[in-house]
Amino acid sequence: GLIASLPKVRRATAEKMATEHAVQQRAAKLRLPERLVLGISFQAMHDYVKLLPADAVEQCNSNIPKKENGELKFPENKELNGYVNQFFIEQKCKHDGFSVCERMQKEKKPGVGIATVFVSWFLDTPLTVLLDALDQYLAQHPELPRDTCFWICDFVIRQGAAAKT
Known part of the structure; x- marks a missing residue:
């Protein structure tokens, strides 16, 4: 087809645009809010994680709610993971109601x-x-540009009770 006949660099751009358009069309058909089709690139996510505080795990663990009997409601985190990430994302979302x-x-x-x-x-x-894993995925799929955006719940969904619907 027309896209296949383009030079490699332009073909990648055209394919990306076609895929993005298809995603937007499906979302519109389902009446999804535009915000739910957003994603974050590997580099942006990498940069975001680097900005988390050095004591992020400790801060998150010290805020784990307790049950009536005084036990922790959730297990403590051993390292910087999705739960810790969501804890910090929720703090910002409480102020403005937006996802990352x-x-x-x-x-x-x-x-x-x-x-x-x-x-x-x-x-x-x-x-x-x-x-x-995301870096390896991009390496194994050279047809995808490095700025491919990934839909990852932490970064796309509004976190916390104060989030706008």
Whole structure:
């Protein structure tokens, strides 16, 4: 077809645009809010994780709610994982009601766009493992540009009770 006849660089851009358009069309058909088709690039996620405080795990663990009997409601985190990440994301969401991707988009930061790859992951997984897996995925799929945006619940869904619906 027409896209296949383009030079490699232009073909990748055209394929990305076509995929993003298809995602937007499906979302519109399902009447999903635009914010739910956003995603975050590997580099933006890497940069975001680097900005988490050095004592992020300790801060999160010290805020785990307790049951009536005084026991922790959830197990303590052993390392920087999805639960710790969500704890910090929720703190910001309580103030403005936005997801990470929405906030990035409003601030016109690079690394946010239409998600074309859906990622399901166990929140107890260390963030370093998630980042390594995404990096490897991009390496194994050279047809995808490095700025491919991933739909990852932590970054796309508004976290916390104060989140706007």
